[in-house]
Every structure is written in C-alpha cells, then in structure tokens.
Amino acid sequence: MVDDTATSGAVGLRVLVVGTDEWAIEQGAGSLAAAGHRSLRCHEPGEPAFPCNALIAGRTCPLDAGFDVIVTVRGRPAAQPAPGEFGVVCAVRTGHPLVVAGLTMGNPFRPWADHTVTSDGDIATACEEAASAGRSGDVDQVVDLVDHPTTA
16 A cells, blocks of 8 residues: 655655554554555455455566565564564565664664664654665565574
8 A cells, every 4th residue: 555645845765664653654654645655455454464464366466566665664673584574574585675663672683783773763854865875784684583582
C-alpha cells in the first residue's frame, strides 16, 4: 500500500515501513510523510502481518511496487524479528538499504543495518542518507537470520 499523505513539492523517497508494533509503524510513517516521503506497507494498518499484501488478491507487494529504502521502527527491544518486521528480510535480500529506528537494544538486524536511529533521532534524514549511499550490509547473512536467529 502506498500512503499518499506525503506533502506536495519535491519528489520524496518511497519507504517501506515495518516494525514491531502497529503504533510504531504509524509513528514512523507519519514522520516520513511530514518530510515529504511516501510510505509503503507489507500489510494494511490494523491487519495481521500474515498474510502479507503479496499473498492477498488485489494487493501489491512493496517489492513489486518499488521503493528506495526500508525502515523498521522498533517500539520495544527484541532479540528476534517481530512478525511485522518480516519485510526486512525480503527487502535486504533484494538489496535495499535498511534503517533500524526506535528501541534498538537487542536489534537482530544489526549486521544488515545501514543506519540506526535512536528513539530521539530523525528517521527521515536516516532514510535519505541510506537511500543515497545504497546497500552496505551483508545480504548473504539474511538467510542465516532466518535459519539461525540470534539469541538474547
């Protein structure tokens, strides 16, 4: 889904926004919209993370729609990916830069994160920097995260 709440003016980034909790995803999408960027989602707000938009007839996967960067907004520290964060694996595997924002303690995506933003940081600026720099994390390690998750 593309969130058309981005402000008018210069063309902004298309950002896939995922996270540990719906409220955190909404906050991240709001910050990006305020900076003129568009948000895409793996699932519609208020719906379960699975099945994702790729698996629902009539919806479009963000991978098919195209985007510049992915951000996961972590509303709570967790050593394992939350169901709402599974889009990170898809995005990083396809070469998209990753921004991890919010409560990043115990962040399982550390090896693939291009930028980390603390809870008082600027998500939009981090996404802009990550998108302009391109992918820097180790894409080959994504499979290891799925097969052998990190432990706390």
